[in-house]
Amino acid sequence: MIKTLAKQAMEAGGFYALDKPVGITSQRALTIAKRQLKIKKAGHSGTLDPLASGLLVVAVGSWSRLLAFVLGADKVYRATVRCGLRTDTLDITGAVEGFQAVPSALGAEAVQAGLASFLGTIDQLPPAYSALKVNGVRAYALARAGEEVTLAQRAVTVYAIDLLDLVRSGPFLDVVIRVHCSSGTYIRSLARDLGELLGTGATLHALRRESIGSVTLASAKDPASLVSDDRLPLSAVFPDAPSYAIEGELLTQARNGHALACPRALGDGKEVLVLAQGDEPEYQRLVGVYGVQGDKLVPLRVVPPEGAR
Template sequence: MAEQRPRPPRRPTAADGFLVVDKPAGLTSHDVVGRCRRLAGTRKVGHAGTLDPMATGVLVVGVGRATRLLTYVVGADKAYDATIRLGVGTTTDDAEGEVVSTPGVGAGIDGADLDREVAALTGDIQQVPTTVSAIKVDGRRAYDRARAGEDVELAARPVTVSAFDVRAVRPGVTADGTSVVDLDVSVVVSSGTYVRALGRDLGTALGTAGHLTALRRTRVGGYGLAAACTLAEMEAQADADGVLATLTPADAARVSFEVRELTAAETTALGYGQWVAPSGAEGTQAGIGPDGTLVALLEDTTRRGERLARPVLVLAPSG
């Protein structure tokens, strides 16, 4: 019987808060969550917005009670740098899929045509998600159906592409002799937008095919690469300091929301889920108590003809 290796000692539990991870290529978002669970010494870890294994960049991870804030981060806009290869189509609309078409680009891509079709894919558009997406069809993920050989048809959905900038145009030839054009692009998109589908649709609009060969997320809401750490850097920090460092819920909330400084009386009331005086601001606010902790997320609303601020999420315990 093989000798069992002793389990490594459990790490001290990290404080509730956020981690901003620079995800490497080759790992799923779930893989990153698993690594963060081990580093944080708790299973209560989640992420805000899946990145494909091929993709790199910003993945916001919540630890402990801060996982309750992730819902408000998932819907934030996102920024990406990507490379679109025109002239080749794949099953997944990225380089991880099988090549299904190689129409090439012939003599190249006309600059005026490129500008026109990029503009057509900018703003409020209807987008058909990529077939291998996590969208559920009759209770099953689209990618599970596609990988089982089923024909998957997804309905177009409204998304917003706030910016679609072409930074470089690089003609080339693949190993099999197909003429292609690689476009280095930067995009800013709403939650639920598939950058892979933008590459696919741009290729189709230009009379050829398209897929992504690289994708890096540079920002999720107010969280950018400048604040992100690699998994190796996080592990080194946890080893050096004895516990994994997190961005406190209050500091995390300051990135995403306007702040309302609460009085002691408001802090107590909100801890019991009670409504308080309105702030007069639009949207969700982060209520920060006198001790600097995040007490609740608040939204002004009208109840029985009176304008009040109601807690939409309470994090501080009552008492």
């Protein structure tokens, strides 16, 4: 028992920001991070393809159940779209389906106008080579097997899309953009659609995720160099959530997942971080994330105290 509790104490909950390198899967990056932190349980905030680099938000220990609050957050990406080239996967790793020289007359004005057409809420067709399921099977598995994949369009929101650079690369035109979008937006699909709009075809040449919600690459670490002190403060993940510290009977009720009376100061509909009173770091005192419902604080996700079985 002592050994078990000691081992669990090493697996302290928390959030970490990883900078995933190009060339490895998100799962591989998570495995490296788990080895560095000497923990067994962890999850991440959403897959990046091996082609892509950038931000993964990782939750470890019992905090993995809090990833639900990160998964739906807005994202910011820096992407390079190669106009003049079409591939089956909609990125540079795929098989070439066609190419054409991009006219020299195609410049910033036309590209800007094309990009502007994607602003707001749009219907987007996901890539056939995606992790979405068709009758219980991953779409990419069907596509790789040569089967025709039919996916439904779905609504996504592009809040901002900025043209950063235009670079001539032989017969191609590389369009470098920054995209602020809702969760579930496929930048590969955006690249495809921009190419069709410009009449050149296009594929995604490079992608880097710069932020998830309020967490940015500024706080991210290489998975192979991660240490426990790199844990993100709660304010980095929940910047707008007020905290409510409790003790005694209230703490016992909260640990057991009961609703609590809501102080008037918190009655604004926001998520609330409920903490145990004390001088320990916040990650040791977090009870859970609660929501305001009338005069009650209702548990959305509760995490057990460190060392609990």
